[in-house]
Amino acid sequence: MNEPCEDPYDLAVIGGGINGVGIAADAAGRGLKVYLCEQHDLASHTSSASSKLIHGGLRYLEHREFRLVREALAEREVLLAKAPHIIKPLRFILPHRPHLRPAWMIRFGLFCYDHLGRRRTLPGSRALRLGADSPLRPDMTRGFEYADCWVDDARLVVLNAMAARERGARLNTRTRCLSAQVRDGLWYLELQRVDGSRSVVRARALVNACGPWVADFLRDGLQRQPRHGVRLVQGSHIVVPRLYPGEQAYILQNEDRRIVFVIPWLERFSLIGTTDREYHGDPEQVRISEQETEYLLDVVNRHFRQPVERDDILHSFSGVRPLLDDESGDPSAVTRDYFLELHGAADQAPLLSVFGGKLTTYRRLAESALELLKPWLRDMGPRWTAGAPLPGGEEMSDPQRLAAQLLDQAPWLPTDLARRWAVSYGSRSWCLLGSATGLGDLGEHFGANLYAREVDYLRREEWAQTAEDILWRRSKLGLFLGPEQHAGLEAYLQREPLKMR
Ligand SMILES: Cc1cc2nc3c(=O)[nH]c(=O)nc-3n(C[C@H](O)[C@H](O)[C@H](O)COP(=O)(O)OP(=O)(O)OC[C@H]3O[C@@H](n4cnc5c(N)ncnc54)[C@H](O)[C@@H]3O)c2cc1C
Known part of the structure; x- marks a missing residue:
């Protein structure tokens, strides 16, 4: 390992997805000296392959994830106020089809959705009649409407990275952390840039926010056995020419009880997704499968008047959710909540690993991570991110x-x-x-x-x-x-x- 050439950082973060940059920004704003490395570009993996929703997650209610839903619902308006340029309210229409969840259950779910989290500007839910102008097939005459938010996911990551830098953090992209080990009470990180050059940085505390690589990095980079498993669940989207005029999105309930979103995107397109599929390959190589493409086309064609064919697909993308393994048999039922695994006794340099999470809850995850690290980093300031705009969100609302x-x-x-x-x-x-x-x-x-x-x-x-x-x-x-x-x-x-x- 090369010798370090600068003073130690308080905190080093590995991974430039939403969770890594969120923690780096929060820590830097509390006065800590922060370093972050990302092996590729910022947001180059899961954090740019999402459905792009800041949402409570209506379907998580069915899996009784009340903690997650409450926290996520409340975050919608917090994040909307922080970044009104890249986040906007989005109206969802949920058509009701008799073979699925009964109407009373959906009404009850939406009642909980309206009341579980704080809501000041987003409207509440209501029942709807779907008229002749509906783009849905004519047998779908009733439905419900509720509100969540849309976000430019990759830009949310970049803005948090900028927020971290503006508060003094140092961020290196295209820099891989090969390994890290503790010497004399400090973490020594061995880094390799894309040109092959190597360097070392030192830090008092380490965060492993490697997303789909979180367990691999624990094993190979840190020589530690993860106490918790990670479940890699692939999700894919397709992009087609806009299916209907209007700014509303649709949430379609499929026969297999999964849901698929159809979201208006960039004025000309509709974004359709997502799937849930167990994934065992290299997260860097994830691509939409034939089966997923068929599945998404089939769900849309069962709902919309205008048929969508394979030739209509203009673009597709896939990501891998790095979920905490709760041993659920069904990939779509694995918990979407986050889990922070802390290693380190009081007199040892601590290591915190991030499992799971949503874009929606990144800010709260960062706050929880810093609370856990506080015993080692006592001089950190208080929470501050809730009311602070992200870069570009200053002095603007519309x-x-x-x-x-x-x-x-x-x-x-x-x-x-x-x-x-x-x-x-x-x-x-x-x-x-x-x-x-x-x-x-x-x-x-x-x-x-x-x-x-x-x-x-x-x-x-x-x-x-x-x-x-x-x-x-x-x-x-x-x-x-x-x-x-x-x-x-x-x-x-x-x-x-x-x-x-
Ligand atoms: C299909 C799909 C749809 C989703 N939809 C939504 C949604 O609508 N709303 C929502 O809130 N959430 C959604 N999510 C969840 C959300 O996208 C993820 O929870 C979140 O992006 C995970 O971020 P992360 O920072 O943990 O991981 P990542 O974004 O993958 O970041 C981890 C980073 O670590 C880097 N890294 C790994 N190893 C090293 C190393 N050794 N050295 C340096 N860097 C390293 C990687 O290159 C990577 O960039 C969705 C997820 C998927 C897959």
């Missing part, structure tokens, strides 16, 4: 108003661009716009209103390095750019070194 203000100040901006910037960068759109006075100042155009100025902003401020980082995680412009435009962006990234401010 992205539509922000888009109008951008167009007011820069009438030459294409309207679609102003709208996209407002829902991606919030009030940081002003930094992006800078002193530009015309489209020419935005630099090279790669297609779909992506200009060099935004690419450079993402490289400088948001750790983006490759075209994939930019097109699939910092944005979803990959859905709009053709192969030649993609190659143009690649060429620019190779050709133009990053210009620092």
